[in-house]
Amino acid sequence: MSERVTILGGGLAGCEAAWQLARAGVEVDLWEMKPGKRSPAHRGDGLAELVCSNSLRSDNPENAVGLLHEELRRLGSLVLSCADATRVAAGDALAVDRERFSALVTERIRGEPLVRLVHEEATHLPGGPGLALVATGPLTADALAAEIQALCGGRLHFYDALAPIVAGDSIDREVAYARSRYGKGSGDDYLNLPLDREQYQAFVAALLAGEKVAPHAFEELRFFEGCLPIETMAERGPDVLAYGPMKPVGLEDPRTGRRPHAVVQLRREDAAGTAWNLVGFQTRLTWPEQRRIFTSLLPGLARAEFLRLGQVHRNTFVEAPAVLAPDLSLRARPHLFLGGQITGVEGYVESTGCGLLAARAILDRRAGRPFRPPPEGTALGALHRHLTGRGHLPGTPYQPSNVVFSLFPPLEGRLRGKQARKAAHVERARRQLPEWIP
Numbered sequence: 001m002s003e004r005v006t007i008l009g010g011g012l013a014g015c016e017a018a019w020q021l022a023r024a025g026v027e028v029d030l031w032e033m034k035p036g037k038r039s040p041a042h043r044g045d046g047l048a049e050l051v052c053s054n055s056l057r058s059d060n061p062e063n064a065v066g067l068l069h070e071e072l073r074r075l076g077s078l079v080l081s082c083a084d085a086t087r088v089a090a091g092d093a094l095a096v097d098r099e100r101f102s103a104l105v106t107e108r109i110r111g112e113p114l115v116r117l118v119h120e121e122a123t124h125l126p127g128g129p130g131l132a133l134v135a136t137g138p139l140t141a142d143a144l145a146a147e148i149q150a151l152c153g154g155r156l157h158f159y160d161a162l163a164p165i166v167a168g169d170s171i172d173r174e175v176a177y178a179r180s181r182y183g184k185g186s187g188d189d190y191l192n193l194p195l196d197r198e199q200y201q202a203f204v205a206a207l208l209a210g211e212k213v214a215p216h217a218f219e220e221l222r223f224f225e226g227c228l229p230i231e232t233m234a235e236r237g238p239d240v241l242a243y244g245p246m247k248p249v250g251l252e253d254p255r256t257g258r259r260p261h262a263v264v265q266l267r268r269e270d271a272a273g274t275a276w277n278l279v280g281f282q283t284r285l286t287w288p289e290q291r292r293i294f295t296s297l298l299p300g301l302a303r304a305e306f307l308r309l310g311q312v313h314r315n316t317f318v319e320a321p322a323v324l325a326p327d328l329s330l331r332a333r334p335h336l337f338l339g340g341q342i343t344g345v346e347g348y349v350e351s352t353g354c355g356l357l358a359a360r361a362i363l364d365r366r367a368g369r370p371f372r373p374p375p376e377g378t379a380l381g382a383l384h385r386h387l388t389g390r391g392h393l394p395g396t397p398y399q400p401s402n403v404v405f406s407l408f409p410p411l412e413g414r415l416r417g418k419q420a421r422k423a424a425h426v427e428r429a430r431r432q433l434p435e436w437i438p
């Protein structure tokens with residue numbers, strides 16, 4: 001196949017994919033709407049702009065995102081090499097000078113003879129048969145988002161409402177009891193944290209008083225329409241939560257036979273029960289406030305380890321397991337691939353990784369061979385597992401995710417302690433990745 005590949009979006013995923021394709025000898029047209037038009041969060045003129053924090057998070061491979069850094073470096077990632085070259089001191093985090101980082105990515109892309117930069121907004125999806133990658137990110141411009149929405153039959157979302165996730169072994173099982181509402185499912189699918197009236201009232205008061213993240217100007221209107229943070233529900237009346245996400249009906253505590261005044265329901269994030277989601281607890285409380293309020297006022301969470309904290313923010317993403325084939329192409333338009341945050345991965349590094357995955361899939365398609373996904377035990381494989389719904393529990397909604405060890409397949413054998421489990425994940429990933437390196 002000799003046609004050029006079109007990439008829409010010169011962010012982290014689009015630049016990474018363009019680089020990987022060009023390095024493999026493929027000609028690319030890379031469309032970026034800046035500087036003529038900007039999303040509400042983008043400010044600079046360069047490619048690969050980091051719109052918020054300047055940190056690509058932990059660089060320690062015993063952290064899942066640090067492991068992803070390591071894999072991306074081994075695969076010749078443009079983004080990681082530019083991040084390393086513009087690094088600033090930040091402990092074990094990989095933080096960068098954002099201006100120099102974006103300038104360096106731009107310079108390398110401009111210097112790549114097989115990439116042609118087109119500074120224009122894409123208002124339509126490219127028609128086939130030439131292959132194209134859509135990597136327009138969490139703030140995809142409206143016209144294009146509407147076309148993707150039409151192709152996905154409504155499975156494109158504009159907001160993320162993320163509830164916190166806690167590590168299973170940090171929940172106090174003397175307090176939590178296993179039960180699903182009215183004993184549905186296998187009867188004990190959920191963990192429940194019971195609250196009496198005083199505990200509930202103290203919790204609601206803390207939610208109301210707690211410090212919140214101010215919404216961006218472009219978020220407010222639609223955020224109140226679509227996905228209500230728990231503190232917004234609490235503002236509507238003192239009992240609203242007890243009749244909503246903290247409803248105790250059908251959740252009698254088997255140890256007392258009585259129904260608590262309110263409950264916090266925890267739903268499994270993975271089959272092994274290493275991670276549990278606080279159902280309905282999407283929130284705009286600041287992260288320190290979430291830790292303080294949840295650990296001090298929710299019974300059973302005093303020693304909780306948060307694998308993810310809650311947030312509500314603008315984010316354009318598709319329900320990847322339903323609308324994407326395993327090679328990240330749209331089932332409805334197989335010549336169109338999706339990459340980056342629009343697929344439902346979350347964060348700078350994950351979006352970069354997903355851009356790299358999409359480029360590998362495009363190379364396989366062009367070569368007429370089936371897509372070879374990354375080995376499951378690697379960090380890239382864990383992202384791919386997430387995007388294809390493997391490891392997802394039936395009946396749970398698809399939600400964007402950072403790379404975390406609970407996305408990885410369960411480890412074999414019994415390993416005692418978190419450090420031992422992290423080390424085993426790293427060992428397995430390092431053993432498996434070479435199978436996939438070109």
Ligand SMILES: Cc1cc2nc3c(=O)[nH]c(=O)nc-3n(C[C@H](O)[C@H](O)[C@H](O)COP(=O)(O)OP(=O)(O)OC[C@H]3O[C@@H](n4cnc5c(N)ncnc54)[C@H](O)[C@@H]3O)c2cc1C
Nearest residue numbers: 009011012013033052053122136137141340341347348351
């Ligand atoms: C307000 C905000 C704060 C965030 N804070 C963090 C954070 O602190 N840490 C973190 O890890 N992640 C953060 N994220 C997420 C992070 O921005 C993404 O994970 C990452 O940038 C996604 O990479 P991407 O390449 O998929 O999209 P982007 O980096 O957004 O790149 C998409 C590019 O496509 C362009 N584009 C959009 N539509 C069109 C079109 N129709 N035609 C042509 N070009 C188009 C855009 O201008 C942009 O350059 C934040 C996101 C937002 C919105």
